[in-house]
Amino acid sequence: MLIDFFYTLRAAKLPVSVKEFLTLLEALKLGVVGPKTARSNDDSNNPIGYKIDDFYFLSRATLVKDEKHYDKFDKAFSAYFKGIELVTDFTQDVPLDWLRQTLEKHLSPEEKAAIEKMGWDELMETLKKRLEEQKERHEGGSKWIGTGGTSPFGHGGYNPQGIRIGGAGKNKNAVKVWEQRAYKDYDDSQELGTRNIKVALRRLRKFAREGHVEELDLPDTIRATAANAGYLDIKMVPERHNNVKVLLLMDVGGTMDEHIARVEELFSAAKTEFKHLEFYYFHNCVYDFMWKNNRRRYAEKFATWDIIRKYNKDYKLIFIGDATMSPYEILQPGGSVEYNNEEAGVEWLGRLTSAFPRFAWINPEPQGVWQYRQSISIVQQLMSQRMFPLTLKGLEDSMRLLSK
Helix, strand or coil: CHHHHHHHHHHCCCCCCHHHHHHHHHHHHCCCCCECCCCCCCCCCCCCCECHHHHHHHHHHHHCCCHHHHHHHHHHHHHHCCCCCCCCCCCCCCCHHHHCCCCCCCCCHHHHHHCCCCCHHHHHHHHHHHHHHCCCCCECCCCCCEECCCCCEEECCCCCCCEEECCCCCCCCCCEEECCCCCCCCCCCCCCCCCHHHHHHCCCCCEEEEEEEEEECHHHHHHHHHHCCCCCCCCEEEEEEECCEEEEEEECCHHHHHHHHHHHHHHHHHHHHCCEEEEEEEECECCCEEECCHHHCCCCCEEHHHHHHHCCCCCEEEEECCCCCCCHHHHCCCCCCCCCCCCCHHHHHHHHHHHCCCEEEEECCCHHHHHHCHHHHHHHHHCCCCEEECCHHHHHHHHHHHCC
């Protein structure tokens, strides 16, 4: 049975070898993980006879040697063991049974327009009161923390400006998100479906000769040979490399999940085209820190001030993000959906664009919707209108601007 599992991983383009597969079989034989018991809550479709979580961690440890392949492994594992869902542990104080969506309310445009937006301070103070007062699960209302209603607290319903507690994002307008979320790194080995992205990036080029002597200098060889009475005199020069320096800051998680495939293609092309490429991740808006590995983003933070000081003005600054968020996340201290940032995102965006005068923002959202998103308009203004769509023309225009 596990032979089919092995072929599923290979079909997902994971570099899994026969030796690693035999190591997994040996670990199972030695009882590294125990069989599931009669009381196990594992899915009845589980065909392997082991606790699915234990088998998942064992197989990942033995078969995957690089963290950048974890995302591919997760997808292949889930596809093979159909019906078995890996659930993230939710450790907040709000009871989970309140957050199961059993009712979704569909509102007319007139009803949506009638729902009043709370201010920031009022929203946070009201949430505090609800947590103190509410004692039971609630569905489909306009006041309590629940699901499927018009309350600004909960998920699955509609409110123009609320705090999402549990569940998936729907209307993309939550000002805070009460949950612990895991983001995944963009895969820089993603194979491109077209060469056009690379061609567009090549507009940002500045070649310099560096390294060892490896390339024939044909004009100088001809000149030297002629001067040497026709005797061949070969001249070599160092290879030419693109000497452009790029600082790439990428939005990850949340609404950016819809754009993973295209951002991975762009990231992969950038790593190929630019020898001097540095990258960091942020979520929605840049604040006082960023990170390079999403699985360790709480343990390995890089202060934004340190990043500004580390790289000089020669670096071209490129943001990649959909700029889709609550305006509070840009303009308000404490506006981050994940923690209470002391300074507003607008302050950090200003510092970055001042430190790196050649900058641009690449937005994967269709350009036709930009005018309907208040946060996109705000970011466009902060970027001095240097926002470009993630299209071939948009890439060419942005690279042409950065090359000036």
